[in-house]
Each structure stands twice: as structure tokens, then as C-alpha cells.
Amino acid sequence: MQQTEHRILVINPGSTSTKIGVFDNEVSVFEKTIRHDSTVINSYETIIDQYEFRKNTILETLDTEGINISKLSAVCGRGGLLRPIEGGTYAVNNNMLADLRAGYSGQHASNLGGILAYEIASGLNIPSFIVDPVVVDELDPVARVSGFSLIERKSIFHALNQKAVARRVSKELGKKYEELNLIITHLGGGITVGAHKMGRVVDVNNGLHGDGPFSPERAGTVPAGDLVELCFSGDYFREEIMKKLVGQGGLVGYLGTNDAVKVEKMIKQGNKNAKLVYDAMAYQVAKEIGSASAVLAGKVDAIVLTGGLAYGKEFVQAISERINWIADVIVHPGENELQALAEGALRILRGEEEVKEYPGR
Numbered sequence: 471m472q473q474t475e476h477r478i479l480v481i482n483p484g485s486t487s488t489k490i491g492v493f494d495n496e497v498s499v500f501e502k503t504i505r506h507d508s509t510v511i512n513s514y515e516t517i518i519d520q521y522e523f524r525k526n527t528i529l530e531t532l533d534t535e536g537i538n539i540s541k542l543s544a545v546c547g548r549g550g551l552l553r554p555i556e557g558g559t560y561a562v563n564n565n566m567l568a569d570l571r572a573g574y575s576g577q578h579a580s581n582l583g584g585i586l587a588y589e590i591a592s593g594l595n596i597p598s599f600i601v602d603p604v605v606v607d608e609l610d611p612v613a614r615v616s617g618f619s620l621i622e623r624k625s626i627f628h629a630l631n632q633k634a635v636a637r638r639v640s641k642e643l644g645k646k647y648e649e650l651n652l653i654i655t656h657l658g659g660g661i662t663v664g665a666h667k668m669g670r671v672v673d674v675n676n677g678l679h680g681d682g683p684f685s686p687e688r689a690g691t692v693p694a695g696d697l698v699e700l701c702f703s704g705d706y707f708r709e710e711i712m713k714k715l716v717g718q719g720g721l722v723g724y725l726g727t728n729d730a731v732k733v734e735k736m737i738k739q740g741n742k743n744a745k746l747v748y749d750a751m752a753y754q755v756a757k758e759i760g761s762a763s764a765v766l767a768g769k770v771d772a773i774v775l776t777g778g779l780a781y782g783k784e785f786v787q788a789i790s791e792r793i794n795w796i797a798d799v800i801v802h803p804g805e806n807e808l809q810a811l812a813e814g815a816l817r818i819l820r821g822e823e824e825v826k827e828y829p830g831r
């Protein structure tokens with residue numbers, strides 16, 4: 471039996487849920503998705519205002535499950551919209567807390583991850599970390615140039631899951647992550663396609679703010695001129711347009727649902743519009759993968775499809791048949807973010823990796 475060296479609490483706050491897990495070393499001993507009623511969540515003006523509610527919910531859940539938090543070695547949260555930083559495990563420090571509280575790069579439920587980790591850990595006098603936040607930025611300089619001198623391209627993507635899956639696939643291929651060129655495609659509520667060149671994500675679409683394929687909830691890249699016309703038409707407030715791009719874009723905008731399983735049902739029932747839209751989403755994902763293969767100059771060891779949509783056999787098939795000439799396609803459906811958070815903290819606690827300091831200010 472494996473000896474318990476480290477017990478780690480991991481926290482992944484999402485827009486409608488808080489996922490928590492307790493790990494003894496790499497082994498999950500408890501995982502729970504705590505779903506939050508949208509009326510409760512929406513009663514808070516900002517994401518940060520939800521802090522007390524989410525913290526109490528986590529502590530009550532652990533208490534009900536009989537998990538004694540005084541035995542924890544560390545707490546690790548999903549990192550949020552911070553300043554751009556390279557991938558890795560970061561200690562939560564005052565600069566990070568200030569940026570998360572202020573929403574330095576915007577509002578995202580994951581902003582609560584570092585704050586919750588810190589507040590629970592500091593009461594127990596143990597360290598708190600975040601791992602591979604959504605702002606991980608390893609872009610090559612050339613990838614930052616947008617073509618419009620007032621706007622620079624940014625790196626905002628599913629870094630935690632992309633990096634974790636990339637490491638897992640590298641192991642499966644019997645190589646180090648730093649020895650491979652991989653295209654990792656996260657197919658979730660948002661979709662991001664990362665060009666991982668020898669361990670660095672040198673280019674990726676900004677999944678949150680209008681870049682790349684459309685997804686269940688995001689519009690992705692839209693024709694800029696037409697968008698400007700719409701913004702100044704006088705028909706919409708700024709927040710309305712933002713919502714149409716993020717949250718109510720993609721499948722939600724076309725078909726009124728973010729649930730791909732429902733869309734597949736619509737298609738089976740003969741809904742031609744649903745078929746067209748679903749095909750278009752697969753088509754745009756394949757285009758983005760093709761573009762990432764050009765970033766890697768065609769030297770691609772594998773293309774990986776992950777996230778919830780990767781459970782959809784026909785969706786995966788529709789993407790694969792357009793891109794499987796580039797490299798082998800490996801499918802890892804779902805995400806493993808709690809495990810990735812635990813492993814990130816563990817690498818530090820075991821001294822296998824040096825903890826990174828968040829710069830700030």
C-alpha cells in the first residue's frame with residue numbers, strides 16, 4: 471500500500487459549480503462537484519463577492535464527508551485571469567491576491583481559486599498554490615502580432631487541462647513533454663487549440679475573447695467590420711454584445727443550448743439547421759488545428775482531442791477526417807483538472823520542481 475506523504479485539497483471554481491478533491495499523493499480519495507443554483511450565483515454582483523459563500527460550501531462539504539482538514543499538507547486552486555505568466559506551479563502571494571481580487575485581466579470564476587486556496591491554507595499554516603492558470607503565456611513574439619497595431623494577441627486558454635493532457639500523452643508516447651511537438655485541442659464550453667512546441671505553448675487562440683473556432687458558448691472569431699457596425703448600431707449595450715460573444719455565442723446563439731448531447735439528439739431527429747451548425751463547429755476546429763500545424767512547420771508528433779465534446783463520437787470523427795493526414799489523432803475525452811492541480815502541488819512538496827513566484831505590480 472502506498473504511504474501517505476501528502477494530503478492535498480484542490481479547488482476548481484467554475485461558473486456554475488465548485489469542484490473539489492482531496493488527494494493522498496497522486497491518489498484521489500474524495501472528489502465532488504458542488505453545483506450552485508444559478509439564482510444564488512447571480513445574486514452576487516461580482517465573482518469575488520461569491521467568496522464567503524463558496525468557502526463555506528467547501529468547508530461544510532468536507533465536514534459532512536468527515537474529512538479532517540487539519541491533516542492537509544497544502545491547498546491548491548485553479549488560477550484565474552492574472553497577468554501573463556509562464557506555466558508551472560505558483561505560490562499564492564500578496565500580489566497575486568490583489569490581482570485576483572481586482573480582476574486584473576477580467577472576471578472569471580477561476581479568479582476565486584487562488585483566493586480560496588490561500589484563505590483555507592493560511593488558517594492551517596500550510597502552503598497554498600495555483601497551477602497553470604488560464605493566462606499562461608508562452609507565445610512566440612510573432613504570435614502576438616494581430617495585424618491591428620492597437621491590439622496585441624493574448625494567451626488565454628485551458629492551460630491546466632492542456633498541459634496535463636500534454637504531459638500524459640508524452641508519457642504514453644515514451645518521451646518527455648519537452649521533446650515533442652503536440653497540438654492539444656480542448657473541446658469544452660470554450661474551445662482552445664494550442665501549438666505545444668517542445669514543452670511551450672507558442673501559439674493558441676484566445677478562447678475567451680473572440681478568437682478561434684466557435685464553441686458551445688463562445689462565438690470565436692467573427693467578421694470584425696460587421697461586429698463594429700453592430701456595436702455602433704445603437705441597438706445594443708456593451709454588456710449585451712459581450713454576452714452574445716461569450717456565454718451566449720456559438721451553439722447557444724444558434725440553437726439555444728450549450729449541451730452538445732441535446733444538439734446530437736436534434737440532429738438525429740432530422741433538424742437540418744442543428745446539423746449544419748454542428749458540422750460548422752467541427753469544420754472550424756479542424757481549420758484551427760491545420761493552422762497550428764503550420765505554426766509547427768508540419769512537424770507534429772500527435773494531435774490530441776480532449777474536453778467534454780470529445781465524448782461525441784461523430785464530432786470527433788468529423789474533425790479527425792479533416793486532419794488525420796497531419797499526424798496521429800489521440801482522443802482523451804473529459805478533463806482531469808483536479809488531478810492536475812494535485813500533481814502540480816505534489817511536484818513542489820516533493821522538491822521535484824521549484825515553486826514559481828508571481829510577479830505582479
Ligand SMILES: Nc1ncnc2c1ncn2[C@@H]1O[C@H](COP(=O)(O)OP(=O)(O)OP(=O)(O)O)[C@@H](O)[C@H]1O
Nearest residue numbers: 657658659660686728729730731777778779781782
Ligand atoms: N457524451 C457526450 N457526448 C457529446 N458531448 C458531450 C458529452 N458529454 C459532455 N458533452 C459536451 O461537452 C461540453 C462541455 O464540456 P466540458 O465539461 O469540458 O466544458 P466545461 O468544463 O463546462 O467548460 P470548459 O471546458 O470550457 O472550462 C458540453 O457541450 C457537453 O454537452
Ligand SMILES: CCCC(=O)O
Nearest residue numbers: 604627628660677678
Ligand atoms: C479558459 C479560457 C477559455 C474559455 O473560458 O473559454
